Amino acid sequence: MAEEAAVRAQADAVRRLKQDKADPDEIAKEVAKLLEMKAQLGEDEGKHKFVLKTPKGTRDYGPKQMAIRERAFNAIISCFKRHGAEVIDTPVFELKETLTGKYGEDSKLIYDLKDQGGELLSLRYDLTVPFARYLAMNKITNIKRYHIAKVYRRDNPAMTRGRYREFYQCDFDIAGQFDPMIPDAECLKIVHEILSDLQLGDFIIKVNDRRILDGMFAVCGVPDSKFRTICSSVDKLDKVPWEEVRSEMAVLLHQENEHVEEAVSVGSVAGGGRYDGLVGMFDPKGRKVPCVGVSIGIERIFSILEQRLEASEEKIRTTETQVLVASAQKKLLEERLKLISELWDGGIKAEMLYKKNPKLLNQLQYCEDTGIPLVAIVGEQELKDGVVKLRIVATREEVWPVAACHGGGGYVTLQTQWSFQQLL
Amino acid sequence: MAEEAAVRAQADAVRRLKQDKADPDEIAKEVAKLLEMKAQLGEDEGKHKFVLKTPKGTRDYGPKQMAIRERAFNAIISCFKRHGAEVIDTPVFELKETLTGKYGEDSKLIYDLKDQGGELLSLRYDLTVPFARYLAMNKITNIKRYHIAKVYRRDNPAMTRGRYREFYQCDFDIAGQFDPMIPDAECLKIVHEILSDLQLGDFIIKVNDRRILDGMFAVCGVPDSKFRTICSSVDKLDKVPWEEVRSEMAVLLHQENEHVEEAVSVGSVAGGGRYDGLVGMFDPKGRKVPCVGVSIGIERIFSILEQRLEASEEKIRTTETQVLVASAQKKLLEERLKLISELWDGGIKAEMLYKKNPKLLNQLQYCEDTGIPLVAIVGEQELKDGVVKLRIVATREEVWPVAACHGGGGYVTLQTQWSFQQLL
Numbered sequence: 001m002a003e004e005a006a007v008r009a010q011a012d013a014v015r016r017l018k019q020d021k022a023d024p025d026e027i028a029k030e031v032a033k034l035l036e037m038k039a040q041l042g043e044d045e046g047k048h049k050f051v052l053k054t055p056k057g058t059r060d061y062g063p064k065q066m067a068i069r070e071r072a073f074n075a076i077i078s079c080f081k082r083h084g085a086e087v088i089d090t091p092v093f094e095l096k097e098t099l100t101g102k103y104g105e106d107s108k109l110i111y112d113l114k115d116q117g118g119e120l121l122s123l124r125y126d127l128t129v130p131f132a133r134y135l136a137m138n139k140i141t142n143i144k145r146y147h148i149a150k151v152y153r154r155d156n157p158a159m160t161r162g163r164y165r166e167f168y169q170c171d172f173d174i175a176g177q178f179d180p181m182i183p184d185a186e187c188l189k190i191v192h193e194i195l196s197d198l199q200l201g202d203f204i205i206k207v208n209d210r211r212i213l214d215g216m217f218a219v220c221g222v223p224d225s226k227f228r229t230i231c232s233s234v235d236k237l238d239k240v241p242w243e244e245v246r247s248e249m250a251v252l253l254h255q256e257n258e259h260v261e262e263a264v265s266v267g268s269v270a271g272g273g274r275y276d277g278l279v280g281m282f283d284p285k286g287r288k289v290p291c292v293g294v295s296i297g298i299e300r301i302f303s304i305l306e307q308r309l310e311a312s313e314e315k316i317r318t319t320e321t322q323v324l325v326a327s328a329q330k331k332l333l334e335e336r337l338k339l340i341s342e343l344w345d346g347g348i349k350a351e352m353l354y355k356k357n358p359k360l361l362n363q364l365q366y367c368e369d370t371g372i373p374l375v376a377i378v379g380e381q382e383l384k385d386g387v388v389k390l391r392i393v394a395t396r397e398e399v400w401p402v403a404a405c406h407g408g409g410g411y412v413t414l415q416t417q418w419s420f421q422q423l424l
Numbered sequence: 425m426a427e428e429a430a431v432r433a434q435a436d437a438v439r440r441l442k443q444d445k446a447d448p449d450e451i452a453k454e455v456a457k458l459l460e461m462k463a464q465l466g467e468d469e470g471k472h473k474f475v476l477k478t479p480k481g482t483r484d485y486g487p488k489q490m491a492i493r494e495r496a497f498n499a500i501i502s503c504f505k506r507h508g509a510e511v512i513d514t515p516v517f518e519l520k521e522t523l524t525g526k527y528g529e530d531s532k533l534i535y536d537l538k539d540q541g542g543e544l545l546s547l548r549y550d551l552t553v554p555f556a557r558y559l560a561m562n563k564i565t566n567i568k569r570y571h572i573a574k575v576y577r578r579d580n581p582a583m584t585r586g587r588y589r590e591f592y593q594c595d596f597d598i599a600g601q602f603d604p605m606i607p608d609a610e611c612l613k614i615v616h617e618i619l620s621d622l623q624l625g626d627f628i629i630k631v632n633d634r635r636i637l638d639g640m641f642a643v644c645g646v647p648d649s650k651f652r653t654i655c656s657s658v659d660k661l662d663k664v665p666w667e668e669v670r671s672e673m674a675v676l677l678h679q680e681n682e683h684v685e686e687a688v689s690v691g692s693v694a695g696g697g698r699y700d701g702l703v704g705m706f707d708p709k710g711r712k713v714p715c716v717g718v719s720i721g722i723e724r725i726f727s728i729l730e731q732r733l734e735a736s737e738e739k740i741r742t743t744e745t746q747v748l749v750a751s752a753q754k755k756l757l758e759e760r761l762k763l764i765s766e767l768w769d770g771g772i773k774a775e776m777l778y779k780k781n782p783k784l785l786n787q788l789q790y791c792e793d794t795g796i797p798l799v800a801i802v803g804e805q806e807l808k809d810g811v812v813k814l815r816i817v818a819t820r821e822e823v824w825p826v827a828a829c830h831g832g833g834g835y836v837t838l839q840t841q842w843s844f845q846q847l848l
Contacts, residue, residue, distance in 0.1 A: 011648050018645035033641040035635070052561040052706060055545050060558055063510035063569065070511075084745040084775035086487035087494075091478050091590050092516060092547075092574060113547075114536040116578060122480050122539075131498055137476040146488065150516060154540060166515050178778035185761070186778075193768065195649050202561040211459075218455040219443035224435050230450075282476060335610070344506055344617065346464055351508035354602035 003040070010034045025382050050133075057157035057165025063318035072298060073148065075197045076170050080132035080146040081188055088145050090130040098404030102129050103276075104228060109153045123152035127171040128275065128293070133261060135175055142176035144183075158161040162300035173293030175279070184274070187294040191270050194296060200269070200304055210273070240269070270296045317371040319393050324372045324391075326354040328379040333357075335378045339388065345377075350376075367393040427464070434458045481589025486838050487742035493722075499571065499621045500720060503614055504570040509596060512569050514554040516576075518545040526553050526702075528652060533577045547576035551595040552699065552717070559599055560706030565713050566600035568607075586724035594838035597717030599703070608698070611718040612674050615694050618720060624693070624728055634697075662691070694720045741795045747814075748796045749776040750787035752803040757781075759802045763812065769799075774800075791817040798823075 014034055017027050062070060079089075099110055099122050113124040126129050127147045135143070143229040148170045156163055172190055174183035188205060197202050212228070214232065222230050233249050272294030280288040309316060310343055325340040327333075333356050351372065352365055360377075367375055378390040390399050438458055441451050459579030466610065478484060482655040484704050504511075523534055523546050551571045559567070572594045581589055596614055598607035612629060614685060619627045638651070646654050657673050703713040731738060751757075751765040757780050767774040775796065777787055784801070791799055796830050801813040 008648065011642075013646045014642060015647065027643060030640060034642055035638060038638075051519060051521065052557065052708075053519065055517055055519055055543055058515035058517070060515070061513040062562070063512060063567075066511045066513060069513075081744050082771070082773045084743045084773060086742045087490045088487060089485040089490060089493075091482035091484070092576075093482075093590075094478055095475060095477065095479055097475065112538040112540065114538045116536065118578075119479055133476065137478075138484075138486070141629075143487075152516075154542075165518075174778070176778070179780045182757070182778040182780075189765065189768070214459065215455065218438060218458060219442075219451065223439065224432065271660045284476075284599045319507050319508045333606075341613065344613070347506070349508060352607040354598070354600070356603045356606075359705050381622075391482075 002039075007034070008035045009038055049181075057155070057159070059159065064316055065302070065306065067316050067318050068309060069298075069302060072198060072301055072305060073170075076194055076296060076298070077146075077148070079193050079197065080170075080172050082193075083144070083172070083186065083190060085144045085146045088131075088134065088147055089149065090124070090127075090134060090147070091123040092150070094130055094133065096122045096200070098122075098133050098282075099125060099129060102281075106153075109155050111154055111312065113154045124149075125153060126151050127169050127295070128278070130171070131171070131173060131175075132275070132278040132291070133282050135279050135289055135291075140175070144172075144174045146170070146172045149188050160303075162297075162303035164299055168298045170296040170298055171293060172295075173291055175289050175291045177290055186290050187272055189293055190271070191294055191296070195269070198301060198305075200301065203269075205342065267298070269300050270294060319370060319372075320349050320350075321351045321370065321372045322349045323351075323374040323376050324363060324367050324376050325350055326360060326375050328360050328377055330357040332378050332383075337381060339376065339378060364393065389412070427461075428491060431458070431461045434461055448647070457724065472541070479589070481579070481583070483588065489726070489730065490738055491740050493726060493743050494730060496622060496725055497594075500618055500722070501570075503617050503621065504594075504596050507568070507596070508608065508619075509568045509570045509615060512558065512571055513573065514548070514551075514558055514571070516574070517545040517547050518554060518557065518697055520546045522546075522557050522706075523549060523553060526705075530577075533579050535576045535578055548573075549577060549826070550575050550845060551593050552702070555595070555597060555599075556699070556702040556715070557706050559703050559713055559715075565764040568596075568598045570594070570596045584727075586721075586727035588723055588727060592722045594718075594720040594722055595717060597715055599713050599715045601714055608716050608787060611696055615696070615718055615720070619693070622729070624725065624727060627693075692721070693724050709716050739795065742794075743775075743794060744773050745775045745794065745796045746773045746798050747775075748787060749774055749792050750799050750801050751782070752784050752801055754766070754781040756804075756807075758805060762788075763800065763802055788817065 001306060006227070010030070011034055012025065016029050017030060091272045093113060096112060097120070099108070101363065103125055104126070111124050113121040113123070127149060131145070131147065134140070150166050151169050152166055155163070157163055172187065174186065176183075177211060188207070191205055213231065217227060217230060233245050236245055236248075272292070274290070274292045276288060276290040279291065313315065323343065325336050325343065327336050335354050338354050340350050351368060356394065366372070373393055375391050375393055377391065381387065382389055392399055434454070435458055437615055438454050441454060450530050454534060520536065521544070524531070527534070527549060530549070534549050537547070538543040551573060555569070555571065558564070572592065574590050575593050576590055578589060579587070581587055596611065596635065598610065600607075612631070615629055637655070641651060641654060659671050660669055660672075698714070698716045700712060700714040703715065704710045737791070747767065749760050750765065760776050764774050764776050770823060777790060788799060790796070797817055799815050802814065803813065806813055815821065816823055
């Protein structure tokens with residue numbers, strides 16, 4: 001680029017002047033010119049073409065989505081805590097070999113990291129295998145924990161139905177040797193509490209024991225090599241009529257090669273069960289830790305909550321700001337900064353416009369737009385009187401001034417803070 | 425393995441019996457034997473050798489670490505919300521080209537994903553570039569947001585000093601065209617509030633303007649191509665005496681090839697500044713959105729809090745359980761389940777031991793170990809009287825029974841729930 005060459009030439013000129021021990025004023029002038037040229041160049045940079053998107057099967061969460069997400073997470077975390085669960089976290093990637101042999105045919109959906117030297121790594125596919133690795137690694141034989149984190153699957157995304165390549169799982173698991181069925185029952189209770197709390201409407205919890213199915217298959221003469229495949233077919237009974245599944249089974253049982261169908265899980269928002277053998281697979285001596293747990297698939301729940309919110313036209317707030325610090329006249333920036341600083345230090349959620357001299361109307365409009373319930377107005381007369389005007393935005397009602405000790409300890413005394421909180 | 429062959433033989437035997445339409449009882453017997461053998465095999469599986477570790481530079485967070493982490497996050501999130509920030513989230517990986525050209529020499533520290541077909545992806549290196557991509561993609565010119573998430577750098581880890589390859593960043597940024605220095609000042613206020621709130625001891629916030637340095641370099645005659653390198657040297661002035669930095673600079677200015685030293689940031693727990701050009705790099709028309717922000721490096725703060733907690737011998741609770749539902753006699757499992765279910769439904773955090781007939785002593789010991797303050801004891805006499813005994817674990821003081829309407833609406837009425845909460 002011609003501009004870049006010009007900047008380089010100017011830089012050289014500055015260097016020459018410096019080497020020649022030229023007049024300092026002249027050097028300073030040429031340096032200023034150089035900086036100006038550089039700044040100019042900066043502005044013209046970056047007119048490159050970028051593909052502006054998130055990776056396939058992923059999405060950003062904007063403030064509105066985050067507000068919905070927070071509601072759902074709060075319901076889920078409250079339930080987990082109510083049941084006395086501890087919480088853990090594990091890295092987003094594991095050694096590749098930690099995941100190897102845990103997912104059968106689904107292994108092809110695992111995201112591997114590029115070999116950049118060092119260990120071979122993969123993104124976690126679920127939270128269960130990292131949990132088992134954690135237990136074995138730390139020789140923990142007894143824990144009730146939850147773990148809420150993103151997992152990764154190179155699956156065919158169906159984003160409108162809440163199926164993503166990056167998605168949250170909310171897992172609750174109980175590890176340890178206990179009297180039969182007591183922890184299992186708690187897992188069911190948890191799903192019931194969460195789905196009720198989220199008010200998603202009626203739901204059905206299906207309970208099964210895999211050994212019943214195993215026995216049925218064995219009696220039917222299903223060969224060992226076809227167990228997984230036939231299970232996948234049975235999985236489809238939810239969505240496909242029996243006749244179709246039956247003919248698929250017939251074909252499968254006469255095929256030579258295994259071919260595992262992907263189970264399409266539409267409609268299900270939670271799943272779980274026992275995995276008594278998994279921890280033993282990590283323990284050098286094969287010591288087992290019986291585990292049972294449940295996983296809440298939050299993305300589909302988000303989709304439902306999002307759609308419902310849109311339909312309801314409820315206006316969702318994306319901040320928790322309680323008061324806007326505004327001014328009625330010009331040249332009060334410093335006074336606004338003083339007041340807002342005291343509010344922040346007093347634990348009150350406050351905002352102000354980043355303008356030296358904002359119009360009062362614009363400040364009130366900002367409150368209306370963002371749902372801020374109160375506005376504290378600094379004005380010349382109020383400053384003289386040592387008070388602050390406080391107004392309820394919705395009703396325009398003035399609820400202050402109270403005598404705030406401006407000269408003394410600042411605008412906001414403990415007592416006025418208290419009455420402030422009462423208003424909210 | 426011989427056992428596997430035996431299972432296969434048994435499976436074949438079952439199949440033959442089935443084909444021969446043998447006696448159903450005989451089939452059932454052989455199937456049972458097959459299942460037994462399979463179960464046996466399952467137990468012997470997995471005596472393989474695994475490397476039981478997390479990837480280099482990463483770590484698990486156990487319940488204790490999570491409790492500390494939650495404290496720090498709460499302080500940080502409260503501050504961000506107090507300042508009226510919205511929150512967003514972005515995927516853990518971006519298109520590789522989104523990160524290209526944003527980190528200079530540090531690009532070598534970016535984790536790439538393996539090319540498994542489809543898009544080329546990289547793990548995010550910070551939260552700033554994804555934020556800029558988000559703004560440009562959604563044509564947002566005005567937002568105050570925070571984002572707390574893990575970022576990834578293939579750096580040399582120094583885990584005892586809180587330097588990891590996977591680590592959290594807590595970012596607060598203000599995007600938009602505003603009157604000068606007002607948003608910048610808020611960023612400084614935020615760092616001040618958070619570091620004060622976390623009580624990490626005295627701290628220094630250093631304020632600088634890069635253009636001052638640029639001007640000094642230009643006056644000194646530093647060639648353009650050496651700007652970044654010399655900046656790295658200056659960065660070291662915190663840790664290395666001036667003489668060393670000076671000689672390094674002398675060498676650099678006489679070298680032909682650029683060589684960027686890695687800046688070692690020990691001791692710093694937050695950093696930030698303006699990046700007015702970054703969003704424009706993503707916009708197809710180069711439209712700029714001025715931004716200023718601050719990033720809290722939480723890992724080092726964790727390390728400090730962790731060490732301090734260990735030194736203080738303060739016992740940190742890892743659950744919030746308020747009451748243990750216990751029984752004084754045998755055969756009261758169902759009664760315990762009934763009571764705990766009512767407590768959960770009433771929003772009370774409750775646990776019970778997963779044993780049919782636990783000893784009272786063990787139940788009380790569990791309370792002591794985990795810090796549960798109350799124990800509700802179900803006994804035969806209490807059942808007859810329609811009451812529950814409630815005891816404060818620390819003092820052994822009995823604070824109930826109150827007349828709970830057992831027959832009517834369950835053990836816990838609204839009124840007793842209230843008095844329950846009062847005890848905690």
